[in-house]
Amino acid sequence: MSSAAPNHTDAHNGLAAPIADYAGPPLSDKVFTIHARRLSANPARVVIRPFHLGWQGTNTSSSRGGKLVSDVMGLPEIVVESEYAAILEDFSERHWQTERVFEERFVEVANTLNLPLDLSPARKRLIGAYFCHEYSYAAAALMNPSVVPHPDQSGLRGGAMRFIMSVRAVGEGHISSIAFREGIVHPDGSFRLWPQPGVATAAQLSSDAAPSDDGEVRFQRHPECTLSGSVVFPMTERQRNGLEDLRLVRFDHGNKDYEWVGTYTAYDGREIRSEILRTRDFRNFTMTPVEGRAGRNKGLGLFPQKFGGSYYMIGRQDGKNLYLLSSRTMDHWDDDGVLLLEPKFPWEFIQIGNCGAPILCDEGWLVLTHGVGAMRKYAIGAVLLDRDNPTKVLARSERPILAAKDNDREGYVPNVVYTCGAMMVGDTLFMPYGISDSAIGFATAPIGDVLSHLS
Helix, strand or coil, rough: CCCCCCCCCCCCCCCCCCCCCCCCCCEEEEEEEEEEEEEECCCCHHHHHHHHCCCCCCCCCHHHHHHHHHHHCCHHHHHHHHHHHHHHHHHHHHCCHHHHHHHHHHHHHHHHCCCCCCCCCCCCCCCHHCCEEEEECCCCCCEEEEECCCCCCCCCCCCCEEEEEEEEEEEEHHHHEEHHHHHHECCCCEEECCCCCCCCCEEEEECCCCCCCCEEEEEEEECCCCCCHHEECCCCCCHHEEEEEEEEEEEECCCCEEEEEEEEEEECCCCCEEEEEEEECEEEEEEEEEEEHHCCCCCECCCCCCCCEEEEECCCCCCCCCEEEEEECCCCCCCCCEEEEEECHHHHHHHECCCCEEEEEECEEEEEEEECCCHHHHEEEEEEEECCCCCEEEEECCCEEECCCCHHHHHCCCCEEEECCCEECCCCEEEEEEEECCCCEEEEEEEHHHHCCEE
C-alpha cells in the first residue's frame, strides 16, 4: 500500500418523514429516512446469574458462603421442600430451565466448599438458588448496535436479506453485555424484527473450556434458545465491568468462506482492553484478547477481507485521530498504523472515530465515522476510501450525515447518535444507531445520497 492521504420499548414499524441531520448550515438534501421504531430499555428482560457472596476460604464453618450452606443443611426436609416450592412458584416461569440452572450452580458451590453430593434434589436446588440472583440485563439502556448479514439467507426473494443485530445492553451496576436481535430488511429500507422469546438465557462456557484473562475463551448459546433470546455476559476478570460496543463484520476468508468477527472493548472497572469475538454459526463463539500495541484503545473496525495477505483495521490510536492498521494475524496488532484522518471540521474537532467495519460499495470503502464537537455532541459522518488502496481518502463529510435532534437529544448521555456498524441491502444503507446512550433507532438511505454529501 502507498502512504496515507491523511487530510483528505419496540414501537410500531412505520416510517416517518426524513429529518434534517445538522443544526448548523443545512445540507443540500436530507440523507436518512428515520424509522419510527425504537428499541428501549426493558427491565422485564431478566436472566439468572451467579450470586457471589465472597467465599473467604473453603472452610464451611467460617466462610460466609459456608455459613449459608450450613443454615440450609440444618433445615428439615419438609421445610426444604416447602421453601423450594415457593421459589419455583416465584421464578420458574420467568426463566429457561430454572431447575437445571439451580442444579448446575449447586455443583459449582459444592466443588468450592467441599459439600456432600448425596443430598435430596430439593436441597441441592435450594442451595443453588441461594447462590443465584435475577439480573435485568437491559434495565438501564440499549445502545450502540451493529448489524451484519445472517448466516441463513435461504428462501428470500426480491433482494431481501436476513440480518443479525448486536446491541449493547446495560443493566444494574452499569454492566454492559451483548444481546442480539434477528430480522429481515428489504432494499426499499423496510424491515421487521423477529419476536424475542419470553425468557432470556445467558451464554455458557463450553464444557471443556475455562475462562482465562490471557487466552481464548470458548462459549456457546443454549441449543434450545434462539439467538434473540441469548445474552453474552462478561466471563473473565478483564471483562467484569462490561463488554462494550461490539463491531461485527462478516469476514470473507476467500471464496465466500465466511466467519463473523467482532471487535469490542473489555472493561474491568479501571482499564480497557480490545478483544475479538469470532463465530461461524452464532451458536459457538470464541473471545480472544487483541495482543500488541494496537489493543490499547477503543473502537477498532476490521475490514471484511484481507489485502495482500494481511488483515486491516481502522482504529484510533492516540485518542483523537483515525489510523489504518495492518497485521499478519487477526489477534496480534503491533503496527502503529498509518495516519488516515484528523479532525478537520467543527463538528469533529474534539475527536473522530469509526462507526463500525468498512463497507464495500462500487465507489470504494465507505467508513461511517463519529465526530465529537462542542458540548460533547456526538454526530455521525462518513469517509470514502479507495477500493484498492484504502490508505487513500477520496472524500469525507464536511457536516454530519446524522446528528441528535429533538427527542433524540434526551437520554442517559444526551446529544449522542452512535452506531457500531451498518450494512448494504441492494443500493440501500441500513443503519441501526444508538440514541443518547438510552435507546436504538433505525435509519436507511440510498447509498448514492450518502456519497453525494461527501466531498
